[in-house]
Amino acid sequence: MKSHPLRTTVIGSYPFPGWLEFAVQNLGQFGPADLAELQEDATTVAMADQIASGLDVITDGEQTRLDFNLSFYGYIEGIELESAPPRKFGPPAHDQRGKHKVISDLRAPRGLGAVEEFKRLQRLAGPPHLTASSNSGLSTQHSGLSLKVSVPGPYTLSGRLLPNAQYKDRWALTEALLPLVRAELEALVKADCPEICVDEPSMSCYAHKEDPRKFVDIFNRTVESVYGRCRLATHLCFGNYKARAVGPRQYAPMFPAFLDLKVDEMHLEMASREFAEIEAIAPIARRMDVAVGIIDVKSYYIETPKDVADRVRLCLKHAPADRLVFAPDCGLSQTARWAAKQKLANMCEGVAIVKREMNL
DSSP: OOOOTTEEOOOSOOOOOHHHHHHHTTGGGOOHHHHHHHHHHHHHHHHHHHHHHTOSEEOOTTTTSSTTTGGGGGGOEEEEOOSSOSOOSSSOOGGGSOOEEEEEEEEOTTOOSHHHHHHHHHHHHOSSOOEEOTTSOEESOOTTOEEEEEEEOHHHHHTTEEOOSSSOSHHHHHHHHHHHHHHHHHHHHHTTOOEEEEEOHHHHHHTTTSOHHHHHHHHHHHHTTTTTSSEEEEEEOSOOBTTBOOSOOOSGGGTTGGGGOOOSEEEEEOGGGTTTTGGGHHHHHTTSEEEEEEEOTTOOOOOOHHHHHHHHHHHHTTSOGGGEEEEESSOSTTSOHHHHHHHHHHHHHHHHHHHHHTTO
C-alpha cells in the first residue's frame, strides 16, 4: 500500500490540554456521562490541533490513554496492577514506572480498548473527514485526510509485567500477549480502521543485545492476519519517557533483519540523532514506505519550515518521494502542547515547500 509522495503523519500520542491533566487527577468527581464528554472533548481538541497543522494523517492523540501503552493493562485480566511506583523522587527515570504482578492466565475478553478509541475518532471526524475551517471551527471538507490508531505490540507490553511460575520470562509473557494484540488488530480492521501502527519501541531498545530475527518473528506473527488488509506501520525508537532514551541509539543492530517486518511503513527517529544513519532509509525504501522523524520531540528548539525543507531534501537523496513519509521522531505526549502545535505546523509547511518545488 504505497502512500502519496511526501506524506505527513504522526506516531500516535499528543499532549494533554492542561484541563485534562487536572481532570485525570480528579476522576472520582466525574460521573460516567461526564467522563464520556471529557473523552470526546479532549479527542476533538487533539484532532483540531493536528488538522490545523495540515497533516495528511491524524490520530485521536491517545487522549483517553495513560501514556501510549499504560491504559492497556487495565483491559488485561490475570494481572494485579501496581498500587504505587517503586521510586517517587529524584530525576525522572524508567525505574519510576513499576511493574504489574501476573496472578493467572492472561486474557482480554473485552479487547484492549483501541477499537473503542477508533470508533470515537471516526465518529468525531464525521463523513467524509474532518478538517479545520477558515474561522478555526471544524468542517468536513478534506477528502484526503486519513485516520490512524497506534497499538503497542506484545513484546513492549510484556516489559511491564513480572514473570512468574506460569510465565517464566519476558519471552513467555510476550507469547501470552501476542494473541491478545492480534485479536485487537483484527477487530480494528473489522471496524474499517484504515491505518494501524503496531508500536514496538522495546524491540528497538533491546535489538543490540537480543536476536533481531526473533523480534521479526514475533512481530510478523502478531500482524499476519491483518497484513494487506489495512495500511500497517511500525515505529522504531529508543524510548521517550520524559525525553530519555533507554537503549543505544543505533539502528545498525536491527538491520538487515528488520527489513523482513511485514509492514507498509517503517518509522525511524532521525532528528534527535542529527540524522545519523540516514543512509539506512535507502534499503528500507526498496521494501516499503519509510517514515522519517524530522522533528525532534525531545528538544524545545522549534524547527523552522526552512529547517524542515532542508531535511526533506536530505532524505530525497536516499529515497524516492513516493516512498517517503514525514513525522515527528516519536509521539508528542512528552512535549508541551504549545511547542507540539508549532512543530507540527512548521513540519507540514516545510514539507509543502519541497512539494511545490517538485510540482507535487
